[in-house]
Amino acid sequence: MGFFESSFFWFIEGLFACLAIIALRTWTQDKGIRMPFWKWPVVIVWVLFLAISIAYIGTSIGEGEMDAAFFGAIFAAVIASISGVVVWRLLRMR
Amino acid sequence: METEEDRPRRELRVTRRTLIKAAGAASAVLGLSGLGLCGYQAGKDPDSYTGCEGLQGAAQSFDRKRFAVDEPHYEKVGPTRRADGRTEVIFSRVDVARSAAQMGKRIEDLDEPFRGYYEQHPEDFELDKQNSELRRKVAEDSPENRNRYILAEAWADAMGAVSPRPIGNEPPEISDFPGQMSRSPFKMKSPAATAKLIKKVSYEFGTVLIGITKLNHDWVYKYPSSRRGFAMNEPIKVPKHWEYAIVVGTPMSWDPMYANPNYGTSNDAYSKSRIVAFRLVSFIKRLGYAARPHTPGNSYDLMVPPIMVDAGLGEQGRHSIVITPELGCNFRPAVVTTNLPMSTDKPIAFGVQDFCKNCKICAEQCPSGAISKADKEVIRGYKRYRLHSSKCFNFWNSNHGSTGCRVCIAACPYTRKSNWVHKTALQVTANDPTGISDKLLAGMQKRFYPGPKPSDFYAATLGGKNASYREPPWWLKTEDFIEL
Ligand code: SF4
Numbered sequence: 001m002g003f004f005e006s007s008f009f010w011f012i013e014g015l016f017a018c019l020a021i022i023a024l025r026t027w028t029q030d031k032g033i034r035m036p037f038w039k040w041p042v043v044i045v046w047v048l049f050l051a052i053s054i055a056y057i058g059t060s061i062g063e064g065e066m067d068a069a070f071f072g073a074i075f076a077a078v079i080a081s082i083s084g085v086v087v088w089r090l091l092r093m094r
Numbered sequence: 095m096e097t098e099e100d101r102p103r104r105e106l107r108v109t110r111r112t113l114i115k116a117a118g119a120a121s122a123v124l125g126l127s128g129l130g131l132c133g134y135q136a137g138k139d140p141d142s143y144t145g146c147e148g149l150q151g152a153a154q155s156f157d158r159k160r161f162a163v164d165e166p167h168y169e170k171v172g173p174t175r176r177a178d179g180r181t182e183v184i185f186s187r188v189d190v191a192r193s194a195a196q197m198g199k200r201i202e203d204l205d206e207p208f209r210g211y212y213e214q215h216p217e218d219f220e221l222d223k224q225n226s227e228l229r230r231k232v233a234e235d236s237p238e239n240r241n242r243y244i245l246a247e248a249w250a251d252a253m254g255a256v257s258p259r260p261i262g263n264e265p266p267e268i269s270d271f272p273g274q275m276s277r278s279p280f281k282m283k284s285p286a287a288t289a290k291l292i293k294k295v296s297y298e299f300g301t302v303l304i305g306i307t308k309l310n311h312d313w314v315y316k317y318p319s320s321r322r323g324f325a326m327n328e329p330i331k332v333p334k335h336w337e338y339a340i341v342v343g344t345p346m347s348w349d350p351m352y353a354n355p356n357y358g359t360s361n362d363a364y365s366k367s368r369i370v371a372f373r374l375v376s377f378i379k380r381l382g383y384a385a386r387p388h389t390p391g392n393s394y395d396l397m398v399p400p401i402m403v404d405a406g407l408g409e410q411g412r413h414s415i416v417i418t419p420e421l422g423c424n425f426r427p428a429v430v431t432t433n434l435p436m437s438t439d440k441p442i443a444f445g446v447q448d449f450c451k452n453c454k455i456c457a458e459q460c461p462s463g464a465i466s467k468a469d470k471e472v473i474r475g476y477k478r479y480r481l482h483s484s485k486c487f488n489f490w491n492s493n494h495g496s497t498g499c500r501v502c503i504a505a506c507p508y509t510r511k512s513n514w515v516h517k518t519a520l521q522v523t524a525n526d527p528t529g530i531s532d533k534l535l536a537g538m539q540k541r542f543y544p545g546p547k548p549s550d551f552y553a554a555t556l557g558g559k560n561a562s563y564r565e566p567p568w569w570l571k572t573e574d575f576i577e578l
């Protein structure tokens with residue numbers, strides 16, 4: 001079993017996710033952005049979309065499906081940018 | 095008021111917050127990159143070669159019970175008719191047309207049943223006559239083009255090199271039964287336990303898929319396609335002991351399959367399924383019951399796809415091949431008919447009929463135009479998509495490499511690697527009753543996974559470019575190993 005299929009890999013991923021969440025909380029506090037309960041799922045869904053898109057691009061490259069990787073990247077970039085602006089505006093809401 | 099003593103502590107606090115933010119940002123970047131690399135590994139991993147990732151039943155992992163239905167998807171419309179194995183199987187009739195072409199014979203000069211068949215299907219006569227000429231044209235291609243497939247051809251031959259002995263020409267009432275010396279049938283404890291046992295030993299024998307059904311006599315040829323104990327011109331009276339049908343299936347090697355039509359072969363899966371079926375026959379006979387193999391390579395007395403459907407292994411697609419949830423259509427099946435009492439499996443419906451309605455990728459990619467883009471038709475009393483076998487077989491004679499084509503298998507969106515992307519897509523189509531995801535995913539398939547132009551698959555001397563659906567694997571690239 002390779003590193004990327006191991007439980008250790010997912011443990012590290014979990015660690016990174018925790019650190020990123022703590023950092024996000026610290027950053028929003030410093031910026032004076034209020035983070036009520038409903039804002040967290042919005043951010044998490046956006047990050048999940050980004051994560052799945054990146055994994056999809058990686059998988060397509062691994063499969064040798066360059067068209068799928070290319071179109072997947074364009075599609076993801078467009079959706080992530082548009083939704084990113086929306087998420088950012090929601091975050092800035094009081 | 096802030097004192098001198100407080101200042102360094104405040105600076106330290108600010109530094110800690112900055113550190114947390116920097117570490118979090120770095121973690122986010124590393125975590126996302128890790129997912130990208132993990133995805134890359136999932137795409138590249140040979141463990142995702144569908145059907146080869148686990149034996150002993152591990153690869154037959156789809157939860158069929160959730161999708162079990164009482165009736166199979168094919169619709170019975172009016173009176174049914176059994177297929178004539180002598181004329182409706184392309185391999186049985188094609189030699190007659192070939193020799194007619196050589197001797198300048200017309201349809202009316204042929205003997206029955208071929209005259210009758212070709213009178214009803216004159217287009218098939220014209221197409222079937224062409225394939226020797228097509229083969230000759232392929233052979234005229236430049237040595238550079240022809241030699242590119244030396245390794246693919248050697249590999250295909252090697253894969254077909256091991257084969258059990260044919261079953262001979264005794265009638266089924268003799269050949270299917272254990273020899274004189276064997277005991278009378280053992281009394282089995284229960285049909286359910288027997289089915290479980292048969293499935294387990296079949297996995298041990300090397301199958302990847304297995305399903306069991308009662309044999310519907312409509313699927314047995316009316317006249318045989320090869321002798322195997324039958325008189326060619328007498329209708330087959332379905333033997334009483336062909337009560338159950340056990341269907342097994344094994345996948346074709348992934349990378350060559352994806353480089354069809356000229357690098358893949360059916361021989362590997364044919365050979366494996368044949369061996370499993372013969373082992374199963376031997377096992378069942380040792381229990382004292384009758385068993386008969388119907389195996390790839392024109393040794394069938396029946397049509398396999400509808401039996402696979404009845405046995406709950408999958409649904410028949412537009413290209414006429416059965417689509418299974420695990421292997422898509424990348425497999426070759428074999429059947430064992432027997433009187434060993436077993437509990438049977440139910441057919442399944444996991445969304446293929448709806449998906450095929452608007453997908454049509456196989457029909458668009460098929461070099462010969464054999465796959466219909468139209469709706470289902472009534473064929474021998476059942477509704478299904480038409481496949482023009484004469485057109486298909488002519489393309490088999492129009493390309494290099496081992497015999498065959500299999501582009502429709504490679505292009506079908508259900509034939510994809512066993513990784514999270516394609517497994518998720520399968521679950522989405524199987525569970526979405528609205529049909530929206532079918533349209534979305536079929537559209538994505540066409541845009542994201544395009545194949546070469548259908549005419550490019552032909553040999554250069556027939557106007558093509560010797561294209562393959564995808565790049566061949568490194569180990570079949572002749573030019574990298576042999577001085578040409
Ligand atoms: S095997 Fe090739 S020619 Fe035959 S139906 Fe499939 S794609 Fe068409």
Ligand code: SF4
Pocket residue numbers: 411412413449450451453454455456457505506507508
């Ligand atoms: S390629 Fe599309 S239309 Fe053809 S069998 Fe597969 S899913 Fe059905």
